[in-house]
Amino acid sequence: MCAETTDTTEKLDYKSTLNLPKTEFPMRAGLPKREPAWLQRWEEIGVYDRLREKEGRESFVLHDGPPYANGNLHIGHALNKTIKDMIVRSHQMMGFDSRYVPGWDCHGLPIEWKIEEQYRQKGRNKDEVPINEFRAECRQFADHWVGVQREEFKRLGVTGNWDKPYLTMDFHAERVIAEEFMKFLMNGTLYQGSKPVMWSPVEQTALAEAEVEYHDKESFTIWVKFKAMINETTPPVEGDVGQLQALSDLDGAYVVIWTTTPWTMPSNKAVVYGSDISYGLYEITGRPEECWARIGDRYLLADSMAADVLGRARLDETMYRRLRDVTAEELSHLRLRHPLASAEGSNGEWDDIRDFRAAEFVTDTEGTGFVHCAPSHGMEEYELYRDLGMLQQVITYNVTDEGMFREDLPFFGGTYILNRKGKEGDANTAVINKLAEVGGLLARGKIKHSYPHSWRSKAPVIYRNTPQWFAAIDKPVGDGQDMHGTTIRERALTEIDNVNWTPKSGRNRLHSMMQARPDWVLSRQRAWGVPLTCFTKKGTPPTDDDFLLRNEEVNARIVEAFEAEGADAWYEEGAKERFLGNVVNPNDYDQVMDILDVWFDSGSTHAFTLRDRADGTEDGIADVYMEGTDQHRGWFHSSLLQSVGTTGRAPYRNVVTHGFTLDAKGMKMSKSIGNTIVPEKIVQQYGADILRLWVAQTDYTADQRIGDEILKGVADSYRRLRNTMRYMLGSLNDFTEADRMDPGQMPELERWVLHRLAELDADVRARYARFDFQGVWQAVFTFATLDLSAFYFDIRKDALYCDGDTVARRSARSVLDLLFHRLTTWLAPILVFTMEEVWLERFPKAGSSVHLQDFPETPEAWLAPDLAEKWSDVRAVRRVVTAALEVQRTEKVIGASLEAAPVVYVADDALRAALAGLPFEDLCITSQIAVSGDAAPEGAFALPEVPGVAVVFAKAQGEKCARCWKILPDVGAHSVPGVCARCDTAIG
Structure with missing residues (x-):
């Protein structure tokens, strides 16, 4: 040119x-x-379907933990589904046939509750609606939200088989859930028991641990007096007059208990103590005016708690004295009277002598060192008396489904522990006032503590003894297989160690839960779900072998009907005769009408999704389960229990867990606080x-x-x-x-x-x-x-x-x-x-x-590791050069690095030789550069982290190339005016 x-x-x-x-x-x-x-x-x-056409690939399946179909997505949903999508997509691109079937949990109380709310707004009584009509409305509600959530998930870019998701309310799913339940029926682990379970008076159903969350609650707290008497039928040591006399000062003394649930006092059957706790006998020597303690009263208390307890009774240390030590041996020879015993109008309800014995769960770090036992309302007490074979003597049925004391209970009948809105009822006040009236209280107060609430209604729950259906986790599973243990617990604990956990702490969390968990409560007293498809023999105790009907032909009829009609078939008129006719006499059996815990539904999803679908897995095991860390007590937990109970192994190879999403300040998101972030708004603003x-x-x-x-x-x-x-x-x-x-x-x-x-x-x-x-x-x-x-x-x-x-x-x-x-x-x-x-x-x-x-x-x-090592050194030298030029640019000596021609002093011979073989001026984006082995002059620029390298700045000599802007001596000496040799060649 x-x-x-x-x-x-x-x-x-x-x-x-x-x-x-x-x-x-x-x-x-x-x-x-x-x-x-x-x-x-x-x-x-059809991207997802086209990926399925790629042949010869190893299968990789993430099994979806089903979200609940009852509302728009929150930020936790977005986090969860996005992580899942990254797992699925990345494994597909690493050469797997990576499949993902989205799923939804469609049964259960939250949906049922919504329909009931609609009924109440219309003045309609749920109990007057035919059950299958009610269930149809629940199904329609769930179906609507499945559609809404599906589009919201797809908008997040989540891939999957959206046209054919799995739903726990699909007929085939309901059939399999019932079929999986009947495996527990047939293998001998299913039983009906009456034990304390977490009960929601608001929702009137039992709850599993996974359906409970803990919030602070202010509760009444009382210190109650049980009068002690010497048990004359078992003297301490026969003929030992001295020891008998020593016990005399305990006769008429008071054993003090402390409780935050005054409403359980009418159900008290015992008091327990710790065999290794230091106890003392304390006598009251003075009292203020307003005090329930009387001068001369003697109290049995754990020494570590005595000052606190007596202080609660408004007694300072000048108003009482410690008389002596009291041993566990001495306590074992006492018996107790309930404070309401012989109260006028009690009709003898509490006159029986209360059991008094040692128990391992008693401590002296809180309370009084003695624990009041109402085995109908506390699991530790229930297990103590179960193991003693004394349940028949200590179980009560004082509290109804509505959380009300039975009408005929003296003094308290018809009072509510919690009202229908989950607020404090009148039962606690009634109990406290009556105990005060009969002289049964030493002190009272209030305490703010962490208390279980239903995660659906947000109302407090109670422990209540009620007949429920359980899967026994410590009973040998009668399936004829020894799969890593004969009980559900043994199998589960073994399988946990065959799973890869991300993070590793997930293994320890689930393992500790599985070690300590009680039997699985399977039943719920609701309508929208899969029923417990079993029959009980009339007039037969639950402990008898023939109490439950175990018949393969009956089971086959049920699953056939569910496959065709869904679980509604159970509730149709004449269902019992349909399923039992010509096999046994239907009149001899009762049909169980409880529904299954929804965690059993979701725990069974591996069976009807992984096992039964063409896009499932050959062995029915997922490569990955991925959910929030709360699912260690939820879906991971129930899926493991269900699977080891029916197949002997875990339904997953990997379990990945994520934490919770908090606001920018680290606070839990709450609608009441107003700090929630909706995924839809983020998508609308940012994408x-x-x-x-x-x-x-x-x-x-x-x-x-x-x-x-x-x-x-x-x-x-x-x-x-x-x-x-x-x-x-x-x-x-x-x-x-x-x-x-x-x-x-x-x-x-x-x-x-x-x-x-x-x-x-x-x-x-x-x-x-x-x-x-x-x-x-x-x-x-x-x-x-x-x-x-x-x-x-x-x-x-x-x-x-x-x-x-x-x-x-x-x-x-x-x-x-x-x-x-x-x-x-x-x-x-x-x-x-x-x-x-x-x-x-x-x-x-x-x-x-x-x-x-x-x-x-x-x-x-x-x-090329050797090359990489060399270039690591080269980049270090370059870093010194660019830093030196930045100083010149900041001081406005130069405007761009191409105006520079620095001298770089490099002490290391090998490094200097390496630079000599490279176009180092291009690497440093300078027009010229010189590398010297001389000692760097004083004042040369250096970086302490790059020893042996220094830079002296100099300006480039020559003219600026009009095309590449380098400053070179040859600019203008070529056929194309104003350019350097390189640009002259490029243009020519």
Whole structure:
């Protein structure tokens, strides 16, 4: 190219001769508006189904823990489903046939409660509605919310078999749930028992531990006096008059108990003490005016608690004295009277002598050192008297389903522990007042403590003895198989150690729960669910072998009906005769009408999803279960119990758990506080990819925080990555296979990039394999921003823009192509929409999608550890140079690094030789550079972390090339005016 010159030479414009990036990829993402179009495109081209057509792949299945179908999604749902989606997509791209069947939990109290609320608003009585009509309304309600939630999940970019999800209310699912229940019936672990269970008076049903949450509650607290008497039928030591006399001072003394549930006092049957606790006998010597203690009263108390207890009674240390030690042996020869014994109008209800014995669960760190026992309302007491064979003597039935004392209970009949709204009833006050009236109280007060509440109604619950159906977890399972143990507990504890837990603490949590858990309460006293499909023989005690009908023909009739009609068949008129007729006499049996705990429903999902579906697994075991950490006592727990009870093994190989989502201040989200964040609003403001990136950036194994400032930070990281991808797209605009360079012919800089790619490929795959998405993102993002944008791209920008058809430019573009295929696929499981946009910008043909790709195989030959070590040293020297130039730029000595020609003093001979073989001026983006082995002059710039390297600044000599802007001595000496030799060749 030549140009005429005149005295008024025009400045020549060489921009058109540069290889500037060309791309339509926008700087601004516009995700909220553009994401729905990609969703529609994936549906149109059938991405999920096309992936299933890939043959010869090893199966990988994540089994979905079913969300509940009763409302819009919250941020916890978004976190949960996004993590699942990243697991599914990443394993697909690592070469698996990675399948995901979304599921929903459709039965249970929350839905039933909603329909009841609608009835109450209309003045309609649920009990007057035919049960299957009511159940139909519950089904319709659940179906509506399944549809709503499905679209909300899809909007988050979650892939899966959305057209054929699993629902626990599908007829086949209801059939299998009943079938799985009947396996417990047939293997002998099912029994009916009457024991204390957590009971919701508001919802009038038993609750499992997983259905309970703990909140602070203010409760009444009382210190109650039980009068002691010497048990004359068992004297201490026969003939030992001295010991008999020593016990005389205990006769008429009071054993004091403390309780935060005064309403349980009418059901008291015993008091227990600790055999290794130090007890004393205390006498009252003085009293204030308002005090229930009387001078001369003697009290038996644990020494460690005596001062506190007597202080509660308004007695200071001058008003009582300790008479002597009292041994456990002496206590064993006492008997007690209930404080309401012989009270006028009690009709003898509490006149029986109360049992008094030692128990292991008694402590002297709280209360009085004695524990009041109402085995109908406390599990420890129940188990104590069960093991003693004394349940018949101590079980009461004083509290009704509504949380009311039975009408005929003296003094308290008809009073409520909790009212229908879950608020404090009048029972506690009635009990306290009566105890005070008869002189049974030593002190009273209130306490704020953590107390169980129903997670649905948010109302407090009570422990209440009521007949329920249980699966015995310590009884040998009669299935004829010794699968890691003969009991459900043994099998479960063994299987826990055959599972991989992420994080590892999940194993310990579930293991400790399984070690300590009681029998599984299977029954609920509600209507919307799968019934306990069993029959009991009339007039037969539950302990008899023939109490439960165990008949395969009857079972077969039930499952056949459920498959065709669903569980509604159980409630149809004449159902008992239909199922029992011609097998046994229907009149001899009662049909059980309780429904199954919904945790049994969800615990059985592995059977009708993994085992029965074509897109399930061959062995019925999932590769992954992934839910929140609360599911150690929920779905992980019930699934394990159900599966080991019926198959002897766990239904999962990996269990992954995430923490809870908190607001930006670390507070739990609550509608009442007003700090909830709805996924839909994040998607509308930022786009689903920003929400997904927030998930990837967090350590999901712990609790996570989210808020506006946090999301703005996420969006900033996204923009930086987007710019990296945009740069690559622009530089690869017209790249073809003809431009590709063989790695062996590439410069060292490109081979270093390939080495990093090979390292990163192994790291990314390993992290995806162990579900470490935060690690994947950090590794890839750090590589993209530091190794690429701030280093490699910065250096190679000159060759890409200004070179002609050189080795350097062709190598750089070849590396950019290799980078493109890896970065887009590595990040596709996280940024599903953005990586699709990036992919389609290069490959826009019909049916194309990044989500149809696998992670490219990366040749091991790219690994070059020696080269990487060398370039680590080179980058360190470069860091000193760039820092030195930044000082000059800050002081406005230069405007750009191309104006510099620094001298670099390198003490190490090997490092200096390495730099001599490289275009070090290009690496430092200077026009010229000199490397010297001389001693650095005083005042030379240095960095303490890079010893043996110093820099002396100098300005570049020559003219500025009008095309590449380097300052070189040869500018203007070529055929093309105003350019350097390299640019002259490129233009020519």
